[in-house]
Amino acid sequence: MSNEHKEDFEISKFENMLIGVRQLELAMENFNKDRMVFQAKRVQKAYKNLRKELNQLLLRCEDKHHEPIIRFLFHVNDWLELYKHSMQTSQRSLLDPIKLNLLDKMEAYPAEWIEEIRSAFDEPNWHNEQLKW
Secondary structure, three states: OOHHHHHHOOHHHHHHHHHHHHHHHHHHHHHHHHOEHHHHHHHHHHHHHHHHHHHHHHHHOOHHHHHHHHHHHHHHHHHHHHHHHHHHOOOOOOOOEOOOOOOOOOOOOOHHHHHHHHHHHHOOOOOOOOOOO
């Protein structure tokens, strides 16, 4: 990837978002094994954390990145509403299975956009070699 494209992503500004995405991916991986309420709650918390990071990112990044971030926020909010609706329809214990069917009209998860940002992070010398967390 060229330096010009790398700078397009203002890489350091996306770091917290990518950490949130990784947290979400791990929570979803775990949830997809058994699909229990307690696992769905982990996903819910990861989505809430990610929503906070995406809203902060909107304030820090250039206008050209706003649309994909807003679309990602639509996806996050759609999932959280689906989860909330599912939990309100019946009383559940933490070990109960939960069925969350994504709706056809939901905003899609932006996997391609996230991979593009991750590719920019994989470039050598984009950051200080010390971990920030």
